[in-house]
Amino acid sequence: MTPLLIVGAGGFARETAQLVHAINDVSPTWELLGHLDDDPAKHGTAVDGVPVLAGSGEAVRRENAQVVVCTGSPRDYASRARIVARLALPPERYATLVHPSVSLSRSSSIGPGSVVLAQAVLTAAVTVGAHVSVMPHVTLTHDDVVADFATLAAGARLAGGVHVARGAYVGSGALVREALTIGSYALVGMGSVVTRDIPPREVWAGVPARFVRPSQVNDGAPT
Structure with missing residues (x-):
């Protein structure tokens, strides 16, 4: 082993x-x-x-x-x-760890250092980058792209063609409409319904999701 x-x-x-x-x-x-x-x-x-x-x-x-x-x-x-x-x-x-209960399509891929927990679903041509956290019961549908260091909290569901940029956080139970972009290091609050693109480094929440405040997250990159 x-x-x-x-x-x-x-x-x-x-x-x-x-x-x-x-x-x-x-x-x-x-x-x-x-x-x-x-x-x-x-x-x-x-x-x-x-x-x-x-x-x-x-x-x-x-x-x-x-x-x-x-x-x-x-x-x-x-x-x-x-x-x-x-x-x-x-x-x-870096290891790539996928729970045995995950539904992972043949056309989807997961990068090094990423973890996909129980009962997640990746339906078709889903691309998950490196060091991504996919929590239980997340649904990623056709052509979704999840960039490096992103986090998808439990029960988040993304419609087709969504792009979650580097380091973004999608909260528990959030819903994201098709073909939208969640900007780098943005945060989507739990239970939110995202109906438009979210700019980088902003916190959005609500139904529908609206701007709350700038994100103070520190990724260690030079400013």
Whole structure:
């Protein structure tokens, strides 16, 4: 089996560890070594029976292990981008993890470092980039494109031809009309109905979704 390290020890990381167990129950694939977290107070502990070994820099030192970065929340949904930039690992070091219950069409693709949790659906010619988080029960329909570092929270549903740009966050239960663009590092509030394009780095919410405020997210890029 291939050694695997999960960067992060919060909710998303714990869900990913359970995804790994689900994969191994079907076909033994991954040797889950443990979590890496930059909070020293967590080192030497365990979450859901999986040890927290060290800080994220340990991923660089353990050259034989595959890695997946599982951090981020609506409060800081750019953390994966910052961590991946800091680790500077080649793409081949990153695992792609897809729950066995996912409906993944033959014409769809998922990039390195991405995690697709249970009961998600990718119908036809869906492109998911690198380090994307697809939470349970997300529906991606024909020709959707989800760029690197985006997050699709539980139950989000995208009609055909939607483009979710780099680092954007689509909240739980949000609906997005066909052929729209969610701008880079924009945030769509939970339960929103998106009926027009959302510019980069803006927070929109409501039914229909409207501008709320600029996003303060920090992706680590120079300003």
